Amino acid sequence: MTQFASENGELLVGGIPLTRLAARVGRTPFYAYDRGLLTRRIAELRAALPAAIQLHYAMKANPMPALVGHMARLVDGIDVASAGELSVALDAGVAPHDISFAGPGKRDAELMQAVAAGILVNVESFREIAPLAAASAVLGVPARVAVRVNPDFELKSSGMKMGGGPKQFGVDAEQVPELLGEIGRAGLAFEGFHLFAGSQNLKTDAIVEAQRKCFELAVRLAESAPAPVKFLNLGGGFGIPYFPGEQALDLAPIGENLATLVGDAARELPQAALVIELGRYLVGEAGLYVCRVVDKKVSRGHTYLVTDGGLHHHLSASGNFGQVIRKNYPVAIGNRMGTVTGEPVSVVGPLCTPLDLLADRMPLPEAEPGDLVVIHQSGAYGASASPQAFLGHPAVTEVLI
Numbered sequence: 598m599t600q601f602a603s604e605n606g607e608l609l610v611g612g613i614p615l616t617r618l619a620a621r622v623g624r625t626p627f628y629a630y631d632r633g634l635l636t637r638r639i640a641e642l643r644a645a646l647p648a649a650i651q652l653h654y655a656m657k658a659n660p661m662p663a664l665v666g667h668m669a670r671l672v673d674g675i676d677v678a679s680a681g682e683l684s685v686a687l688d689a690g691v692a693p694h695d696i697s698f699a700g701p702g703k704r705d706a707e708l709m710q711a712v713a714a715g716i717l718v719n720v721e722s723f724r725e726i727a728p729l730a731a732a733s734a735v736l737g738v739p740a741r742v743a744v745r746v747n748p749d750f751e752l753k754s755s756g757m758k759m760g761g762g763p764k765q766f767g768v769d770a771e772q773v774p775e776l777l778g779e780i781g782r783a784g785l786a787f788e789g790f791h792l793f794a795g796s797q798n799l800k801t802d803a804i805v806e807a808q809r810k811c812f813e814l815a816v817r818l819a820e821s822a823p824a825p826v827k828f829l830n831l832g833g834g835f836g837i838p839y840f841p842g843e844q845a846l847d848l849a850p851i852g853e854n855l856a857t858l859v860g861d862a863a864r865e866l867p868q869a870a871l872v873i874e875l876g877r878y879l880v881g882e883a884g885l886y887v888c889r890v891v892d893k894k895v896s897r898g899h900t901y902l903v904t905d906g907g908l909h910h911h912l913s914a915s916g917n918f919g920q921v922i923r924k925n926y927p928v929a930i931g932n933r934m935g936t937v938t939g940e941p942v943s944v945v946g947p948l949c950t951p952l953d954l955l956a957d958r959m960p961l962p963e964a965e966p967g968d969l970v971v972i973h974q975s976g977a978y979g980a981s982a983s984p985q986a987f988l989g990h991p992a993v994t995e996v997l998i
């Protein structure tokens with residue numbers, strides 16, 4: 598389950614042996630992201646999808662500015678979820694035309710910033726119309742808007758559902774015609790629809806079905822739109838394998854389905870570009886979390902490797918970021934690759950809580966203080982999705998290799 602090679606017992610990151618990299622970084626713990634793997638992932642995805650599909654990066658998965666800068670050169674647009682992310686995207690040189698902004702509870706000041714920047718705002722509440730109209734009037738430019746729709750169906754088998762039923766995201770499909778009327782009367786520049794049904798889905802069939810249903814819903818809603826649809830964002834939700842038994846997503850049927858939808862769109866929404874937006878899938882497998890064993894303790898026969906890293910840097914690997922049942926992320930001893938594994942050990946962090954668990958009863962090569970513990974599949978929802986202030990340990994370093 599790893600795309601990182603190893604040589605002479607050392608994991609390689611961008612060709613650099615891990616202990617050498619740790620010396621270069623100068624401290625542990627750190628996250629390392631591999632540009633070559635990011636580039637390769639996007640190339641493979643592009644090869645599997647029709648050329649007409651626009652690919653956006655949802656930067657909440659990993660907002661490290663250098664990484665966003667790398668991604669910005671490879672994708673067609675960046676999706677932001679706050680004014681803070683917006684400024685990172687603008688600093689990375691992304692054209693405002695190619696930035697869109699989604700999220701519930703957008704504050705008036707954020708909407709003003711978005712209109713001033715000239716980006717596309719995904720409207721997800723009737724309340725957003727008035728501040729958008731006010732910003733348009735003050736700035737003398739009509740706000741560019743799309744409508745985020747809460748669909749009338751759910752994404753099956755999604756790790757995290759974000760559409761269908763009652764949700765804080767988007768506007769319920771049945772209320773969208775009324776919202777479109779208000780957008781027209783307020784003089785906002787309507788440009789399309791955004792549908793995002795959920796996250797971390799490994800079932801190709803479910804993704805194909807959701808994309809087809811989202812497309813059909815958008816075609817129906819377009820009848821009430823004040824202007825032609827220029828962008829139809831079909832969401833994403835592509836998952837990556839984390840746990841034993843999970844398989845990488847099969848892209849071929851998704852590519853075929855999208856090719857059909859591109860054809861249908863040419864007839865039914867002739868001015869629309871089809872967009873998919875992905876976070877985790879683009880960056881998750883290209884990142885590692887690296888921490889150092891500080892202590893090795895045996896308690897009543899069970900071995901604990903105590904590291905300088907933990908849930909304060911990597912909440913999701915500890916199982917506390919949305920997982921229902923805790924499972925081990927793929928963990929390795931990065932300077933003892935290829936060594937036979939010994940008795941199962943637990944890898945824990947320095948926090949005074951039993952939740953600070955990075956690997957529970959996992960067979961690993963025999964490790965000692967000073968060794969480097971590596972957590973794979975850590976490029977998404979890592980540093981920025983963790984409670985770094987908890988217990989007052991130093992913040993984590995991030996490097997792009």
Ligand SMILES: *Cc1c(COP(=O)(O)O)cnc(C)c1O
Nearest residue numbers: 655658699793796797875876877
């Ligand atoms: C979180 C989010 C994404 C990214 O989801 P991934 O599962 O990381 O691909 C995309 N779009 C929206 C609207 C989101 O909120």
